[in-house]
Amino acid sequence: MYQLHRLLWDIRRHPAVRDRYLADAGPVLDEYEVEGQLREWMRALDFKSLYEHGINPYLLYFCAIQLQVDRAEYYAQIRGERS
Secondary structure (H helix, E strand, C coil): CHHHHHHHHHHHCCCCHHHHHCCEEEEEEECCCCHHHHHHHHCCCHHHHHHHHHCCCHHHHHHHHHHCCHHHHHHHCCCCCCC
């Protein structure tokens, strides 16, 4: 879980990481050693599952914004209105 938190932080703080993630998430997830279900949820931008499994909500929210996810869509997903 630490590796994913680090990735979320870096996406927020480093535009180059964000741009690489948006272009092709796979190699970035490999670099940060994000595996298993966390990897699947991150690839799908399944914020509700990430949130429900203990990912830091602050990091998750600001990462979503950097990944150009609409705020209304993000909140709807967290509330379970969309997946």
